[in-house]
Amino acid sequence: MRLHSVAEGWIVALDQLRANKLRSGLTILGVVIGVATVMTMASIVQGLREQIVNTLEVVGPTTFRVLRFFSSAPLNPDALPKEVRIRPALRAEEATAIARLPEIHYSAIWMGVAARLEYEGTRTQPLVVYGADARFMEILGGGIPLGRPFTVSEERGGDPVVVLEQEAAARVFGRIDAIGRTVKLAGQPFRVVGIWQRPKNIFEPPGQQIGAVVPFETGTRAFRYDETNGLIILVKPKAGVSVNRAMDAATVQLRRMRGLRPGDPSTFDLLTSDQVLSIFDNLTSAFFLVMIVLSSVGLLVGGIGVMAIMMVSVTSRTREIGMRMAVGATRRQILWQFLVEAATLTLTGGLLGIGIGLAAGEVVKALFEFEASVPVWSAVVATLVSVLIGLVFGVVPAGRAARLDPIEALRYE
Numbered sequence: 001m002r003l004h005s006v007a008e009g010w011i012v013a014l015d016q017l018r019a020n021k022l023r024s025g026l027t028i029l030g031v032v033i034g035v036a037t038v039m040t041m042a043s044i045v046q047g048l049r050e051q052i053v054n055t056l057e058v059v060g061p062t063t064f065r066v067l068r069f070f071s072s073a074p075l076n077p078d079a080l081p082k083e084v085r086i087r088p089a090l091r092a093e094e095a096t097a098i099a100r101l102p103e104i105h106y107s108a109i110w111m112g113v114a115a116r117l118e119y120e121g122t123r124t125q126p127l128v129v130y131g132a133d134a135r136f137m138e139i140l141g142g143g144i145p146l147g148r149p150f151t152v153s154e155e156r157g158g159d160p161v162v163v164l165e166q167e168a169a170a171r172v173f174g175r176i177d178a179i180g181r182t183v184k185l186a187g188q189p190f191r192v193v194g195i196w197q198r199p200k201n202i203f204e205p206p207g208q209q210i211g212a213v214v215p216f217e218t219g220t221r222a223f224r225y226d227e228t229n230g231l232i233i234l235v236k237p238k239a240g241v242s243v244n245r246a247m248d249a250a251t252v253q254l255r256r257m258r259g260l261r262p263g264d265p266s267t268f269d270l271l272t273s274d275q276v277l278s279i280f281d282n283l284t285s286a287f288f289l290v291m292i293v294l295s296s297v298g299l300l301v302g303g304i305g306v307m308a309i310m311m312v313s314v315t316s317r318t319r320e321i322g323m324r325m326a327v328g329a330t331r332r333q334i335l336w337q338f339l340v341e342a343a344t345l346t347l348t349g350g351l352l353g354i355g356i357g358l359a360a361g362e363v364v365k366a367l368f369e370f371e372a373s374v375p376v377w378s379a380v381v382a383t384l385v386s387v388l389i390g391l392v393f394g395v396v397p398a399g400r401a402a403r404l405d406p407i408e409a410l411r412y413e
Contacts, residue, residue, distance in 0.1 A: 010340060024309070024345060030300070031349030031389065032356065038292065038381075039357025044364055062243050063139070063273060066090065066098075066233035066250065070269035077226045087267040089227035092216065094257055098235055103249045106236040108133040109216060113223045113230060115186035117164070117211055119172040127168055127211025129185055131219020139234055140198070140210070147179045147194030150215055154193075158217035162190035166197045168211040185212060188222045243272055309345070346389045354383070 069075070069084045092109045099107035111131040117124045130136065134155045137144070150161045162183065169178045169192070178192045196213065219225070237246035247270050254268055 010344060014344060024348075028345050028349030028352070030304075031346050032353045034297070035350050035353025035385070036356035036360065039354060040360040040364070041292075043357065043361035062246070063234060063236050064243060064247055064250075065271045066094075066235065066254070067269045067271060068228050068231065070271055074229045077228055080228060084228060088258065090231045090233055090268070094254060095233045097253055097257060098233065098250050101246075101249050101253060103237055103241045103246045104235060105238040106135065106138055107233060107250075108135065109231060109233050110136075110139075111216060111219050111223075111225050111230050112232075113186070113219070113225050115211070115223065117168055117172050118184040118187075119181070122172045124168060124171050124211065127165075127209055129212045129214065129219070129223070130210065131214050131216040131223075131225075133216060136213050137196075138236070140196070140213070142196055142198045144194045145197050146177075147192070149194055155215040155217065158215060158221055160188070160190045160218055160222070161193045161215065163194040163196045163213045164192055165209070165211050166195050168209070169195050185214070186223055190214060190218075190222075247272070307342075343387050347383070347387050350383050350385070350387070 068087050068090055075081075075084060090109060095107050095109040098104055101107075110133075113129050113131075114126040115129045116126055132139070134150055134152045137149060144163070145166070147163070149163055150159070153159075154161050162185065164178060164183065172183065173181070178195060181192050182189050183192055184190070190212075198210065214222070225231070235246065235250055237243060251266065251270065255264075255266060258267055260267065
């Protein structure tokens with residue numbers, strides 16, 4: 001039988017796979033696991049990145065942050081490095097001074113702590129509580145479906161009022177109307193004035209869900225907070241003003257207020273939205289690389305399995321190979337046939353892995369409540385890699401089949 005086309009090669013390969021379903025299934029299991037893992041990880045990374053991009057769009061791609069000291073991991077406030085200790089903490093007066101600059105549309109100092117919400121014995125897990133200004137919606141986005149934001153007078157007076165996040169309010173109040181009631185945050189009483197509905201796609205790391213927003217002055221009085229990790233100045237340039245120009249203006253103002261001379265290093269750090277995204281990309285790239293390495297082990301195991309099963313297949317079909325050579329099949333055609341069979345095995349595993357990866361992406365989407373779209377490139381790469389594995393690991397058994405002597409093959413029992 002001559003294999004004149006790719007289609008005919010696939011048909012012969014599929015016939016052999018159908019004849020040995022269990023053996024073929026076990027052989028491609030490693031490929032399935034490897035491809036599914038790659039696609040699932042690609043879904044998670046892509047989904048998280050989309051959430052961060054969406055959140056930065058809510059906050060504003062031009063918004064930048066002033067920090068006492070930038071570190072990719074939270075610093076221990078009880079053991080700060082010297083380069084951090086010598087820097088003064090951020091002050092509300094500095095945010096106010098930046099807000100007066102002609103280049104700036106918004107500037108305010110925020111504080112953040114982790115605290116439990118409690119109402120009549122019902123408590124939540126620790127949630128993020130922000131101390132912010134009355135214009136906090138310009139940064140967080142979303143809306144106030146019930147009640148109102150706190151006012152400027154409540155902000156300046158440090159009144160014990162709070163705007164609760166909608167889901168957090170539902171956890172402690174259930175169906176009870178929360179407006180006007182008193183809730184405890186970290187054991188301190190606050191009067192609920194509004195319910196905040198967060199944007200649908202806001203990104204929040206696990207365990208860091210925003211639970212409430214209180215006036216900044218109130219927060220500094222009511223909570224113990226970390227001056228290094230817990231304070232931040234958020235700045236938005238005016239329309240038409242570039243981020244770099246606004247950052248330069250803010251830098252000059254802060255250096256003047258802190259009495260820094262030309263040549264002295266700045267005692268604060270600035271962080272843009274692009275830098276936030278770049279940091280996240282670096283973290284997820286390292287995570288994705290680890291997953292690729294682990295997935296490669298599964299693909300390697302699958303490839304070795306394919307080679308082993310094809311060697312067995314060559315041995316068990318020695319007489320068949322001899323008959324094909326006897327009726328005119330060339331060594332190249334025999335080589336092609338077994339390469340196609342090996343590629344078919346791994347391609348089948350790759351397609352199954354893609355299907356499982358898509359399903360896992362939907363599970364991730366449901367669990368973490370974000371859009372975990374599977375990147376098209378990951379499906380294409382997974383398909384090509386699975387075929388390549390079949391071809392690479394199928395060369396040895398295919399070569400062995402092609403080198404069989406027709407006479408000896410026909411005598412094989």
